[in-house]
Amino acid sequence: MNEDIIRTCRRVSSRRGESSDRIAVNVSAFDPDNLESTMLVQLPEGFTTLVTGAGGGIGGAIVDALLASLRPGRVIGVSRQPGAQVDDTRFESLTADLTTPEGRERLAAHLNGTPLHLVFNTLGMLHDEALGIHPEKKLDDLDAEAMAHLFHVNAATPALLLQALQPSLKGQHPALVASLSARVGSIEDNRLGGWYAYRASKAAHNMLMRTAAVELRRLNRSLAVVCLHPGTTDTGLSRPFQARVPEGKLFTPAFVAERLLAVLGERPLGGAASFHDWAGETVAW
Numbered sequence: 108m109n110e111d112i113i114r115t116c117r118r119v120s121s122r123r124g125e126s127s128d129r130i131a132v133n134v135s136a137f138d139p140d141n142l143e144s145t146m147l148v149q150l151p152e153g154f155t156t157l158v159t160g161a162g163g164g165i166g167g168a169i170v171d172a173l174l175a176s177l178r179p180g181r182v183i184g185v186s187r188q189p190g191a192q193v194d195d196t197r198f199e200s201l202t203a204d205l206t207t208p209e210g211r212e213r214l215a216a217h218l219n220g221t222p223l224h225l226v227f228n229t230l231g232m233l234h235d236e237a238l239g240i241h242p243e244k245k246l247d248d249l250d251a252e253a254m255a256h257l258f259h260v261n262a263a264t265p266a267l268l269l270q271a272l273q274p275s276l277k278g279q280h281p282a283l284v285a286s287l288s289a290r291v292g293s294i295e296d297n298r299l300g301g302w303y304a305y306r307a308s309k310a311a312h313n314m315l316m317r318t319a320a321v322e323l324r325r326l327n328r329s330l331a332v333v334c335l336h337p338g339t340t341d342t343g344l345s346r347p348f349q350a351r352v353p354e355g356k357l358f359t360p361a362f363v364a365e366r367l368l369a370v371l372g373e374r375p376l377g378g379a380a381s382f383h384d385w386a387g388e389t390v391a392w
């Protein structure tokens with residue numbers, strides 16, 4: 108990434124009514140106008156995309172960024188809630204809870220084996236006020252049920268999603284499978300401690316994605332699996348923890364979406380799974 112060009116971007120997704128008075132600052136060389144020509148050049152014109160967690164901050168922004176380009180031919184957004192009206196015939200909204208077998212079956216039936224060129228999983232959680240789940244600061248905070256819940260949503264569900272998507276991933280078509288992880292899931296990078304269940308669920312996510320990549324390559328030699336760290340992004344997930352984010356390190360979902368699609372566009376097809384951050388840097392497993 109060319110660090111010489113510094114831009115400050117204040118983009119707010121009006122479609123989802125996101126706003127923030129402490130709006131995220133984007134510092135990078137990203138240029139949305141470039142995205143059109145360079146977006147996911149490994150994939151064919153009119154490619155088919157699945158975005159999970161489409162009702163979330165980053166998931167919604169990924170849908171927006173894809174639809175801002177003419178390259179995708181079909182964008183399927185999956186969310187637990189019916190999606191907002193999107194004035195684009197290429198967009199399909201599917202209501203399903205992918206953490207359940209029924210939700211995954213509904214998705215598989217909807218796709219009916221249609222080849223997918225891009226799977227972008229953004230589904231994930233850190234806290235849940237209703238369930239009383241908060242990131243742990245110390246061993247005394249650990250709770251077996253909360254840990255199991257985070258593991259189910261953040262680790263098991265993305266792997267079970269790939270299980271359900273096999274008919275759409277197998278073949279010879281170019282395919283990118285991206286799944287949002289987090290740098291705190293890096294075992295090597297863990298110096299601060301805390302956030303036990305979230306960290307461990309993301310480490311498990313990464314292992315499951317890496318393991319699935321080995322098997323999926325046997326189904327499709329033109330397929331790549333990429334775990335991505337979006338950086339701290341201004342969404343509901345990070346909102347309770349934003350106070351300590353250093354100035355200039357809180358990104359808008361729109362910026363992150365464009366960065367992550369650009370990073371994905373540089374990944375070769377085939378090979379082992381990889382773990383990259385929003386700037387394209389490799390993250391240690």
Ligand SMILES: NC(=O)c1ccc[n+]([C@@H]2O[C@H](COP(=O)([O-])OP(=O)(O)OC[C@H]3O[C@@H](n4cnc5c(N)ncnc54)[C@H](OP(=O)(O)O)[C@@H]3O)[C@@H](O)[C@H]2O)c1
Nearest residue numbers: 160161162163164165186187230231289339340342344345
């Ligand atoms: N925001 C950050 O700073 C940050 C940093 C590092 C990593 N990440 C990762 O990025 C991903 C996207 O996060 P985000 O910031 O966009 O958060 P978000 O706005 O909360 O979106 C996450 C989405 O995941 C789905 N989801 C969450 N909990 C679920 C549950 N219990 N059952 C089923 N679906 C559930 C929901 O999708 P639907 O509403 O569509 O059903 C939700 O909207 C997550 O995996 C997160 O760990 C985020």
